[in-house]
Amino acid sequence: MSLADSLADIVWDEQGMPQSTAFGDKYFCRSSGYDESVYVCCQSNALRERFLALSSAEGGTFTILETGFGTGLDFCSVWQLWRETAPRSWRLHFISVELYPLAVEHLTRALAFWPVLAPQAAALAAQYTPSPGQIKSFLFDEDRVTLTVVFRHVQEALSLVKTAGLAPEGVDVVLLDGFAPSKNPEMWSDHVFDGVAALSRKGTTLTTFTVAGFVRRGLTDRGFVIRKIPGLGGKKHVLSAFFDPRSFLQSET
Ligand SMILES: C[S@@+](CC[C@H](N)C(=O)[O-])C[C@H]1O[C@@H](n2cnc3c(N)ncnc32)[C@H](O)[C@@H]1O
Structure with missing residues (x-):
């Protein structure tokens, strides 16, 4: 199979937004994609406070x-905050998984929606190489940030x-x-x-855009304490959780 066959098949909709042909779903919302990314990934995991608290x-x-990994929007949002807040003695390791990577030119075009992320987008595009089947690490900010x-x-991927x-x-x-979840079960x-729980430890926080009942049950059954919090943009609610293996043990007895 050629590299082109392994890359994401996307169309640009009438608003110029990337949409997956295979899944019939969009990567982010045109009007509020960046705000949603900051809200769900950074704010709802209290990343600013946690980065500032690193000694x-x-x-x-x-x-x-x-x-x-998609367009890298979430990675760039987190990285932007990390640059602003984390002490230089700390390193960020952002691990993502991706079966259908975007071609670099598509990733670049998608991230160009968010001029506020231009420095991160340019640095990412300069290195990012879709590498189907492989594990690849990319180093940024004098090795203070690793994207794997x-x-x-x-x-x-989670087992790996x-x-x-x-x-x-x-x-x-x-x-x-x-x-x-309805488009990509x-x-x-x-x-x-299971894979996510196996990589979590007491206090690991988790957020997600979906509040589907089976996702809530699946996480609760594995030791995540979950709550629905207000959403942003078109979403009424999103999910915020933390891992506490005791909650699982207690619900077992
Ligand atoms: C909504 S997009 C992610 C958006 C991303 N977080 C961002 O910041 O742009 C979902 C991603 O999951 C990937 N994906 C879908 N099914 C997958 C699978 N079975 N294994 C790994 N990645 C998958 C898609 O290729 C797509 O890039």
């Missing part, structure tokens, strides 16, 4: 796991994150994405919830 006297790695993309099916030791101490934050399967 500059110590070093370490703050690890974020995302399902569905596992270019595999989400189920396999674990077995390859990409997050040896578990992850701090999970961003669950992957088109609407494989991204929201029990296998995926």
Whole structure:
């Protein structure tokens, strides 16, 4: 199979927005995509407060796991905040998974919607190489930011994150994405919830755009304490959660 066959097949809709042909769904909302990304990924995980609270006297790695790299919008939003707030002694490791990567020119065109992210978009486009089947790391900001993309099916990719030791101490934050559950159920399967729970530790926070009942149950059954919070743009609610394995043990007894 050629590289072109493995890349995402997209169309640009009448608003000039990228849409997946295979899934019949959009990557983000034209009017509020960036605001939604900041709200769901950064604000709802209290990232500003958590980045500011990292001790500059110590070093370490703050690890974020995302399902569905897409255009890189969420990565760029988090990275922008990291640049503004995190001490230089800390490193951000953003791990994402992607089975149908966008060609670099499509990623560039999509991110051009958000001029506020121009520095991140340019740096990302200069390095990003869709590499189906592989695990690729890209380094930014003098190695203070690492983006690792596992270019595999989400189920396999999450197992690989674990077995390859990409997050040896578990992850701090999970961003669950992957088109609407009704359009892409494989991204929201029990296998995926298992994989995410296996990479979480007490206090790991999780947010997602969907509040579908089976997603809430799947996460609750694996130790996430969830709540619906107000959404932004067209969404009435989004989901915010934290991992507490005790909640799972208690519900078992
Ligand atoms: C809504 S988009 C993600 C948007 C992204 N978070 C961003 O910031 O642009 C969903 C992504 O999930 C990817 N995806 C869909 N099914 C997948 C699968 N089974 N395994 C891995 N990635 C998948 C799609 O190719 C798409 O890029």
